[in-house]
Amino acid sequence: MPREKAPDKRRTPKAPEERIRARNESAILRAAVELFARKGFDGTRITEIAEASGLPKANVYYYFETKEAIYATLIERLLQGWDKALEHIRADREPREAITAYIAAKLDYSRRHATESRFFANEILRGGGFLSRVQRRHMREITHERVEVVEGWVREGKLRPVDPRHFFMMMWATTQFYADFAEVAAMTVGKAKLGIADFNEAQDAIVSTILQGCLPCPASSAVEVS
C-alpha cells in the first residue's frame, strides 16, 4: 500500500503558497466588491482596494493584472450564483409553493449578499458594458426559461392571465430593492438599519400580496393557509 509519492496526506489540499494566494486574492475581492458596489468601477481606486484589504498596492497588482481583471472576476463569480434562486421556478411545482420559495430565496440573498447585489446594480446602472456577450446571453436564456414556466402556469389556468415577463420582474424588483435600496427601505420601516425581523415582515407582505395577486380568484378564498 505504500506509494512513493506523497505518503497519504492528500488532506492538505494546497501547498502553503497556494494558501497565501487564496487568502490574499479573497481579501482583495472582498474589499473590491464592497468598493465597486458603492462607487462603481471608475470611482474605485486601486489604492482604496489595497487599503481595505490590508495589502500594499503593489501586491494587488501582483495578484490581478489590472483593475478590470478584478472587476471581471467579480462579475463572473456573481453570474455563477445567478441561477440559484431561479431554480425554484420549476414547471413541476405548484405556483404557490414555487413563488413563495423564490421570493424567500431572493430576499434571503438580498439580506446575506447585499453587497454583491449592489455591485450588480451598479454594473447595470453603468450600462452593463462589462458583461460579456456570453454572460448576457446566459442571463437572457436563464430568464427566458423561467418566464416560460410562468407562461405555462398561466396557460394551465394556475395563474391569472398576467404578462409573465412583467410578473417576473415584479418579484425580481421587489426583492432586490431590500438590498440595493437598503437605506431607503430602512428609512421607510423607520429604523437605522434593516434587521432580520424586517426581512421576515417584507417576505410576508410580498408573498401574500403577490400570491393573492396572481393566483386565480376561486382559490383565493383559502388564501390564509398555514
Place this chain on the structure above:
Amino acid sequence: MPREKAPDKRRTPKAPEERIRARNESAILRAAVELFARKGFDGTRITEIAEASGLPKANVYYYFETKEAIYATLIERLLQGWDKALEHIRADREPREAITAYIAAKLDYSRRHATESRFFANEILRGGGFLSRVQRRHMREITHERVEVVEGWVREGKLRPVDPRHFFMMMWATTQFYADFAEVAAMTVGKAKLGIADFNEAQDAIVSTILQGCLPCPASSAVEVS
C-alpha cells in the same frame, strides 16, 4: 434719434447675460446628471461633463465652483420633484383609483426621467451620503405620511391587512425597476430597448397584480371593471 439707453424693450424677461447663464448651466446639468447616473460621483470627471455639455472645462468651473456643487444642485432638484407621484396616495381617494394613478405616474416618470431615477439610484448605492439631514428628513416624512394613508385604508377594511410600509415599497421598487434596470427589463421582454408599448404592458401587469393582491377578496370578483 439715437438713444443711449435701451428705449422700451422691457419685453425680454432677462438680460442677455442671464440667458447665456441659464442656457449654459442647464447644458452642464443635463450632461452631468447623465454621467453621474452612469458612473457615480467619484467616477465622473469634470472634463467629461465639459465635453458632453459642449463647453470648455474652465467654463464649467465658472458656473459651478466645484464638482460637489453640480451634484448638490442635481440632488436638490430631484427632491423637489420627489413628492409628485406620492400625491396620488390621498386618504380621500378610493384605494383602487389612488393606487392605479400612483403606479401609472411612477412608471411614467421611469420612462420619461430614467436618467434622474438612475442618478438617484446611484446616490443610494453610494450610501446616500450626499443627502443632507434636511433632505433625508423630508423623504422620511413624506413617505411616512403616505404610509399612514395606506394604514388608514387597511384599518377601514378597504385593503387587505398587509404591512403598509412593505406594500408601499413593492410599488416603489416595481416601478423604479423599469428606469434603473432598463437593460435588464429590455432583456426580459426580449428587446434591445424598452418602448412605450412595454411600459403600457408593465402598467397593466403591475396594476392588475397589485390591485388583486391588496384589495379585499369580496370585492375582487368585480376586478375587471372598465
Place this chain on the structure above:
DNA sequence: GTCTATAGGAGGATAGAC
C-alpha cells in the same frame, strides 16, 4: 463671458531590491 495654460496632486501601473 470665454478660453489657454498650468499648478499641484492623485491615480494606474511597473521595476527591481529584499
Place this chain on the structure above:
DNA sequence: GTCTATCCTCCTATAGAC
C-alpha cells in the same frame, strides 16, 4: 511573495490673457 520608489498620465482647480 513582499514592498519601496517611481514613471507617466490624467484630474481638479485656478490664474490671467483676451
